[in-house]
Amino acid sequence: MKIKYHWKCNGTGEEVKKIVNTLNEAQVPSQDVVEVVVSLPYVFLPLVKSTLRSDFHVAAQNCWVKKGGAFTGEVSAEMLVNLDIPWVILGHSERRALLNESNEFVGDKVAYALAQGLKVIACVGETLEQREAGSTMDVVAAQTKAIADRVSNWSNVVIAYEPVWAIGTGKVASPAQAQEVHDELRKWLEKNVSDDVAATTRIIYGGSVNGGNCKELGGQADVDGFLVGGASLKPEFIDIIKAAEVKKSA
Numbered sequence: 001m002k003i004k005y006h007w008k009c010n011g012t013g014e015e016v017k018k019i020v021n022t023l024n025e026a027q028v029p030s031q032d033v034v035e036v037v038v039s040l041p042y043v044f045l046p047l048v049k050s051t052l053r054s055d056f057h058v059a060a061q062n063c064w065v066k067k068g069g070a071f072t073g074e075v076s077a078e079m080l081v082n083l084d085i086p087w088v089i090l091g092h093s094e095r096r097a098l099l100n101e102s103n104e105f106v107g108d109k110v111a112y113a114l115a116q117g118l119k120v121i122a123c124v125g126e127t128l129e130q131r132e133a134g135s136t137m138d139v140v141a142a143q144t145k146a147i148a149d150r151v152s153n154w155s156n157v158v159i160a161y162e163p164v165w166a167i168g169t170g171k172v173a174s175p176a177q178a179q180e181v182h183d184e185l186r187k188w189l190e191k192n193v194s195d196d197v198a199a200t201t202r203i204i205y206g207g208s209v210n211g212g213n214c215k216e217l218g219g220q221a222d223v224d225g226f227l228v229g230g231a232s233l234k235p236e237f238i239d240i241i242k243a244a245e246v247k248k249s250a
């Protein structure tokens with residue numbers, strides 16, 4: 001199972017230190033049961049990288065689509081590699097919506113980051129309007145296709161299914177809703193990429209995951225972990241890490 005803590009654009013230096021201390025002291029299942037990755041604003045990456053326990057890893061929340069250069073305000077994949085940051089989140093719905101990142105642009109970013117040696121959490125997910133129109137799978141498939149068209153080696157890719165209507169709203173997808181999309185996504189990978197990629201690619205769920213709902217969600221056959229936003233800033237994130245035990249014993 002994979003648990004990804006996504007702090008988004010939050011945290012002061014003091015808060016970051018506090019959360020790192022809590023994480024460092026937590027008794028959690030070992031790395032072979034749960035992989036924990038903490039995703040931070042760029043400015044905190046070096047601090048957290050140097051103070052976080054070594055069995056937890058760090059991620060950036062974005063990187064530039066190609067080699068660095070005259071791109072004011074951007075951070076390149078090469079810079080992350082140079083700082084020894086192993087993971088990056090790409091295509092988060094907040095960036096797709098607020099910064100107009102298209103499926104193709106996200107696909108290009110994923111391909112470039114992978115080529116530099118980063119591991120990628122690629123986010124997909126539909127809006128409420130799209131779900132109500134019955135186009136959830138069309139949307140998610142189109143987002144995934146833009147990645148599949150550009151990527152041949154999937155071993156460093158994790159897909160995060162994050163229904164936009166469940167992000168930061170407290171409206172979590174029901175375990176059945178999450179399972180349905182994860183299952184469809186896996187079938188899509190099977191048909192359009194390969195059986196092996198479908199079987200081995202981790203598909204994690206994000207959207208109002210908390211200490212109370214993580215066990216049932218994580219118990220679903222095709223839910224391989226979580227991308228946690230709001231709850232990653234609270235002590236209940238330890239409970240979410242521990243929910244990985246449910247999967248192990250399932």
Ligand SMILES: O=C(CO)COP(=O)(O)O
Nearest residue numbers: 167168207208228229230
């Ligand atoms: O967007 C998310 C993680 O990337 C989910 O955020 P919340 O857990 O706050 O709903």
